[in-house]
Amino acid sequence: MRLRYWKVLLVAFFCGWIFMYADRTVLSPVLGSIGAEWDLNRGQLGLISSLFFLTYAGLQIPTGLLADRFGRKMLLVPGYALFGLTTLLSAFAPGYGVFLLLAALTGIGEGTYYPTQFSLSSEALPARVRGFGSAIINSGQAFGVSLGLILSGYVAFSLNQGWRASFVVMGAGTLVVAAALWLLVRERPPHEE
Numbered sequence: 501m502r503l504r505y506w507k508v509l510l511v512a513f514f515c516g517w518i519f520m521y522a523d524r525t526v527l528s529p530v531l532g533s534i535g536a537e538w539d540l541n542r543g544q545l546g547l548i549s550s551l552f553f554l555t556y557a558g559l560q561i562p563t564g565l566l567a568d569r570f571g572r573k574m575l576l577v578p579g580y581a582l583f584g585l586t587t588l589l590s591a592f593a594p595g596y597g598v599f600l601l602l603a604a605l606t607g608i609g610e611g612t613y614y615p616t617q618f619s620l621s622s623e624a625l626p627a628r629v630r631g632f633g634s635a636i637i638n639s640g641q642a643f644g645v646s647l648g649l650i651l652s653g654y655v656a657f658s659l660n661q662g663w664r665a666s667f668v669v670m671g672a673g674t675l676v677v678a679a680a681l682w683l684l685v686r687e688r689p690p691h692e693e
Contacts, residue, residue: 505690506624510633512677512684513617514640516580519674520610521644522651523587524552526670529653530663537663538596551600552607559611564619572616573687579612581678588671591664624689 527534527548535545567575586606593599617637625633652666659665 505686506626506629506633508684509621509624509689510636512681513621513637515677516613516617516681517637517640518644518647519584519670519677520613521641522648523583523606523610523644523670523674525645525648526587526652526666529649530656530666533656533663534599538599540596544596548600548603552603552610555604555607556611559608560615563612564615567616567619571687572620573685575612576616576620576685577678577682579609579616580681581609581675582606582612583609584671584674584678585609586671587667587674591667591671620685 531545531548534540534548563575563579583606586602586609590599590602590606593602621634621637622630648670651669655661655666655669656663
């Protein structure tokens with residue numbers, strides 16, 4: 501028995517949202533440690549998330565336009581890989597300035613996901629399960645928030661690995677999902693009976 505493409509896509513995009521939101525929340529439990537290491541004030545710490553969200557939000561409309569012109573998968577996978585790589589590289593940032601740059605690049609990478617994922621899943625999910633399928637895909641966001649908060653705090657503090665290890669774990673997991681998206685997602689869904 502062959503698994504239908506839309507079911508594979510459902511799982512892949514669910515996992516995609518898990519790591520999108522886990523990567524966003526990896527910062528929260530370890531923000532105090534980052535601030536202590538680089539002697540940052542609250543405004544400087546706030547700028548990290550602000551830069552991420554500004555680039556994330558700012559890239560969504562251009563991504564939608566570019567996806568319509570050049571292809572959705574062509575933007576989805578490299579964008580996902582970019583935010584996985586920049587999350588991983590954040591662990592090795594030598595200072596605050598580089599960390600800010602990586603936060604902005606992470607936002608750029610994540611900004612490619614929603615427009616492309618939503619378009620691909622809307623086309624692939626059969627009309628009879630489109631609402632249910634979208635709910636499953638988008639529930640990955642809540643699972644991701646939980647995963648990011650729990651895993652980041654656990655790795656950094658319970659395992660005494662420090663804040664940088666949290667970014668390594670999350671970035672590596674995200675790159676695995678990027679590879680899965682590359683292998684599983686098609687620009688156009690196959691015709692299935």
